[in-house]
Amino acid sequence: MAGSRAEEWDQKRLAALVTELATGGSTALMIQQAGELVLSAGQVARTTSVASVRKSLISILYGLAIEEGLIDLDTTLDDLAIDDIPPLTGDEKRASVRDLLTSRSGIYHPSIYDIDRDRPTRGSHTPGTHFYYNNWDFNALGTIYERATGRRIFADFAERIAIPLGMQDFTIADLRFESGPESIHPVYKMRLSARDLLRVGQLYLDRGMWKGRRLVPEAWVAESIRPHVDLGGGRGYGYLWWSAAAHAPGDRLRADVPLYYASGLGGLFIVVVPDHDLAVVHRAARVDHGIDHGRMGEIFDVILDAMPGG
Numbered sequence: 001m002a003g004s005r006a007e008e009w010d011q012k013r014l015a016a017l018v019t020e021l022a023t024g025g026s027t028a029l030m031i032q033q034a035g036e037l038v039l040s041a042g043q044v045a046r047t048t049s050v051a052s053v054r055k056s057l058i059s060i061l062y063g064l065a066i067e068e069g070l071i072d073l074d075t076t077l078d079d080l081a082i083d084d085i086p087p088l089t090g091d092e093k094r095a096s097v098r099d100l101l102t103s104r105s106g107i108y109h110p111s112i113y114d115i116d117r118d119r120p121t122r123g124s125h126t127p128g129t130h131f132y133y134n135n136w137d138f139n140a141l142g143t144i145y146e147r148a149t150g151r152r153i154f155a156d157f158a159e160r161i162a163i164p165l166g167m168q169d170f171t172i173a174d175l176r177f178e179s180g181p182e183s184i185h186p187v188y189k190m191r192l193s194a195r196d197l198l199r200v201g202q203l204y205l206d207r208g209m210w211k212g213r214r215l216v217p218e219a220w221v222a223e224s225i226r227p228h229v230d231l232g233g234g235r236g237y238g239y240l241w242w243s244a245a246a247h248a249p250g251d252r253l254r255a256d257v258p259l260y261y262a263s264g265l266g267g268l269f270i271v272v273v274p275d276h277d278l279a280v281v282h283r284a285a286r287v288d289h290g291i292d293h294g295r296m297g298e299i300f301d302v303i304l305d306a307m308p309g310g
Contacts, residue, residue: 005034010307014306017029018039022042024295025266028041029283029299030281040195043285044194045169047193051268052264052268056270059224063220063221064217064220071145074097077095083184092123095128098128100144101137101239103133103137103229103237104130105140108121109183111134111135112179112182112183119134120132131237133237136185138240139185139187154172158175165200165203166199175189176189194281204272205277224238226238227243232250233249234249234250241262243259252293255304257274258275259274266289276307278307282296
């Protein structure tokens, strides 16, 4: 624990939480408020898969490319000559970049690291009309980014995000593509540490600023975390970020004020609560031996109770 702000927190509750987490699937927990580190527990420097948190990280690059005029949210897959094997239909090719960013493409094609839970049949929904969280959209976004910008996605992540943020444990060797027979669009896999993910949380908490330097357009931060898709119960989905309204009844991860978060299988989270000037990162080294969303809600409840005035 470090920083004067930490002294205002309920240290007994935090200590009890750290002890409890050590017996479960959690491997790291970090809390930062107003830019000051409140808690750093566990293997915060260990780099492991970030699972679906990768999608929120790639959202940052999309914001930069859109500001540069290299990507238009309303450009369609047909415009970009994006296809697959077996081929996409004419209706599927009418999906826009915006549809993919909000997981509403209407494309239910197999994908690498497929998410096949109740996947709709192909052609059952037109683009932009139905939310279905699926890896075809997210993997294709990697292909679209490289094709539209003419740049490599991992090189850009290193040069435009990791290095400017001063990520301590980052190496480009921890970023790789993985291909498979299901689709021509590979998965972009990423391994990062908890303390480097916390930098991303702080970057968004500060609306795209980092140590006085503008890294991400403020307008993109606001747009990417805004709930473009209403999932009910106060839950929403933006441009690859999840959100929860104040006291959201449909999300176990909630607070007395609005929040947004990046989420990955097994309990990987970057949680940002602007009204409390709070950023939290939770890690599980193994996605198959971590925690579920409900358990993260319980952990977050303890954090909020331990906060000054909680």
